[in-house]
Amino acid sequence: MHGRSIRPGRPGQRGPGRRRTLTALALACATPLLCLPLATGQAGALTPPVALTADKLPTWQANGIVWALAQAQGVVFAGGTFSAIRPAGTAAGDPAERSAVNFAAFDAATGAPTDCQLSFTVGSGTATVRALAVSPDGRTLYAGGYFGAVNGVGVSSLAAIDIATCTPRTDFRPSVPATVRALAVTADTVYFGGDFTSVNGTTRQRFAAVDTAGDLTPWTVNADEPGRAVEVTADGRHVAVGGDFFTVNGSDSHALAVTDAGTGAVTHAYPRGFFQDTSVVKDITADATGVYTANEGTGGFDGRTAFDPDTFAQRWRDTCLGATQALQLYKGLVYSASHAHDCSSMGGFPDGQRHHLLAEGINDPHMVGWAPDTNDGIGEGIGPRVFALAPKDGTDYLWVGGEFTTVNGTAQQSLTRVSSGPDTGAPTVPQVQVESTEAGKVAVHWRSSYDTDDSSLTYRVYKDDGTTPVYQVTAGSLPWSRPQLTWTDTSVAAGETHSYRITASDGTNTSGKSAAQSVRVASAADAYAAKVRGDGASLYWRFNETSGAYAADSSSGDDNGVHWNAPTQAVADGAAGSGRSVEYTGSQSEWTYTDKPHSAPSTFSLELWFKTTSTTGGKLIGYGNKVQLVSSRQDKNIYMTNDGRLVFGVYTGSVRAVTTSQTYNDGKWHHVVATEGSGGISLYVDGSLRGANPLVSGNQSFTGYWRVGGDNLDSWPNKPSSRFYTGRIDEVAVYGKALTASQVLAHYKAGTGG
CATH class of the missing domain: 2.60.40.10 (Immunoglobulins)
Known part of the structure; x- marks a missing residue:
């Protein structure tokens, strides 16, 4: 387990091995936007249930990776692999930079370092601090990692620090011959996990527990692969362990197991298949509402899971992809650190831009409106890796550590923090x-x-x-x-x-x-716009904007578009009397997509105007499953071949397409409409039918986005040399019905003044 955050010394609470929620406010709706009614009222910061701002506060930085955080009485301790710290807003090597060998302590409220300085070193190899936890009485900081000395005092990868004097305790010196990666602490026991196979010369494979004197306890949890997370349940009776393992004490339990807090006997196993083989548990947190895990999986489960606090049965699973590293419970939400890039499986954003800090309800895993962000950073390029919630003077501060080098778009390395307010x-x-x-x-x-x-x-x-x-x-x-x-x-x-x-x-x-x-x-x-709207367009992009990423929808559907990587706007050459158009350069990173997802229509029409002299073809419009990446599933495509012919097709188990005999890469504006309905598929150019197949019925059914200017065309007939179109496009419209031949002709005439 990573950072710990609880006010130490309060009666009836166990120590900072806990990250408790402060309230248990549960979300009630399945889609966050549907919870926010359109009204004439006024918003109020913050939007419930969010209770933390996303505004980064000035915080000192580290010149390496922060792997561990913990807090006690308004001081935040940071451990990792770094050699110096420096003020916010400064670059490495700044004159104000000071030495900090794998450890630093900071004032939770100011973000500045305290006078507590410890140096974690090792005789050979690279020393690192991977886990920190504070005792329930707030007096002792426990540190795990790979190191052989603290301020010159010999230790063996696990140490105890007296917080009042900021000195290593010489009466706590267990021998752990390999890296310690996780810690959880109660009043009398230190539970830990990592890479070791023995402790104090006795076999303990990947997990062990010692008392406050450093002596082994009877708790025995032997796993076949590294341990990465340890957490004591809210009632103190169980210890949940996570990691890479496939067996625990001989039981079939992959990545997660719940054990008896006294003996280590497995009380709840998660057999192989519960998590995919490539998925590992990187963090566990728990409170009275449940036990929550953070998973990382190469090609496997990458999200968060909630378990019942009594039965340890799964309550929900968030299937976002993106290597979840850490969790923090706070006022009814689960805050997560990851590089989430695809939450489409749970109704969120599709595969594309990464979002590193997110929040979801403890009873509803759908994302709410909290999303400060970092970059991937150095090292493994994960981004944020650890949290600690530190209260001070009536304000709660959420500290974030990791390997990032920017926060909210500005330079800030390895450490940042936000608070419970004010929102600025x-x-x-x-x-x-x-x-x-x-x-x-x-x-x-x-x-x-x-x-x-x-x-x-x-x-x-x-x-x-x-x-x-x-x-x-x-x-x-x-x-x-x-x-x-x-x-x-x-x-x-x-x-x-x-x-x-x-x-x-x-x-x-x-x-x-x-x-x-x-x-x-x-x-x-406007004669042309009246035809388009009158015939029921549910999307109508006129492309008259002069700048920005926004493509306004002139239909009643309010289905705006997003220009990705800046195709050229406000080209003074528009179709249908519009005066302006958008020009695409054929770049493989440039297109326009719908902001909101759609269910695949069984009946539809696609309409636009285009002008090109390209000999490399490309997609004019289509339907795909991604917005900021090339789609892995695509359908309902209109595209141009290298020689300038147009192809329209749908996928019904195989591609069914029609192709024009004429070419249209002559540098003139052309009007194209493609339809699918009870009469099959039809392709019209400049008001005339140029291809049809009345026997085609159906298309791929998946949630997707309309895309203009380019996307995947693999395995489609007469595939052009480029997936991406070079030329101008204007007056894009989509309908939930098949336009008739007379309607198509009327649109063409209205657009040409004929």
Whole structure:
């Protein structure tokens, strides 16, 4: 077990081998955004049940990896593999840097070092501190790792430190000949796990316990592979152990086992298959609500699991992928350190950008709106590895250690911290797009902002030079899910010009106003847009934005797009009279995707305009299972071959596709529509049917995203040399029905003025 966080010395509580929740507030909804109703009320920081800000506080740094944290009476102890510490905001080698050999102590509230200095060294090899824990009375700090001396006093990978004097205890000197990786402490016992096979010359394989004098206890837990986590249950009767192992005391139990706290007898085993063979338990924490594990699995289970506190049966499992390293319980939430990159299996973000710090409910594993972030950093590139919750002067501080080198986008190495308040971080500035395509109306669209500790934000719309908002709404968003919001201003007249700006507030902190977006009020409906909306488009990207990652949806579906890696916007050459388009360069990291996931439609139409001279082909639009990576599952594709022909197809167990005989890479704007419905599949170009197969029925059913500009085309017929399209695209629309031939022709005529 890693960092420990409990106020020492309180009657009736065991010691800082515990990380207890402060309340037991449980989440009630399965999808966080659905918990946040659209209303005209006002948000308030923080958004419950989140009770910690995501605002990083000034904290000294280490020049290596922090593997272990613990706290006592407002002091946080950090252990790891490093040689120096330095102030926040400074680089390695700064004149203020001071020596710290694998250990440092800090004031929990200021982030600055205390005068406690210890040096953990070894005669040969690299010394490291891998585990720290404080005794229940707050007097003794226990340290485990690989070291042979503390401040020159000989020890053997396990040491006890008198906290009051900051000196190693010479009366506690057990002999552990290999690395200690985990610690849990009660009033009379020190439980530990690691790589060793003996303690004090007696066989103890990977787990052992000693008393406060360093003598072995009867607790015997022999495992066949390294131990990485130890935790005493809330009632004190059991000890949960985690690691790489497949057997414990001869019992078939992989990665996790629950043992009797006195004897070590296995009281609950988890046979091979409960966790995948490649999954190991890296951390365990427990309180009265249950036992919780953090798993890392190469190609296996990588998330978190909750177990009943009495029966130790699984209560829930979070199937996010991303090497979970540490857990912290706090006020009804499980905070986790990992590099989570794919939570699609549980309704979260798809495989792509990594999120290193997350939170979920103790009774509901779906992510809530808390997501400060680090990078992967040095070493193994894991990011954060350990937590400690340290109360001081009425504020709770969550300390985070690991191998990261940035926090919330700025340089900060190995250590950071957040607190229970105050919340000082403002939401991001809304991205806004305005348009007037109906007589006497202005549609104001914006991509919802994000705030890494507030998922319910209040938006205020300001018109012209007004200082009083003309519209206000509260809505939900997450850093990885930012739904579009739309307000229509009908208090305008044809021919007038108006501008709009929007702010986002968490109830305490307010963003700056967005840049003013001006529009001339239409006197008549836009003919092409009227056709698209009138025929029921559920997604309609006009691509008229001048900058930013946001592609506004002009349909009633508010299905905004996200430009990934900046395709060129505001190209002064648009289709269907729009005046602007987006240009894709054929880069394998550049496309546009829908912000929200979709269930695969059985009946649909895809529509867009394109202009290219490319001879490398590429995908114009399709449906895939990823947003920031190339999809591993893809379907419902329109793409161009190297010679300029168009292909449309669906996958029904095999690819069923139609291909045009004509070529369209002639540098002119062309209109393409592909449909699937009761009449099979059809492909129209410039208003005319160019391919059809009435016998095709069905397509792949999986949750996915619409993607424009490129994606996987492996195993599709006439595959072009590039998956990614080079050229301009405009006026993208998706429908939940098959457009008729007459509707397609009407759209083409409206777009060409014919």
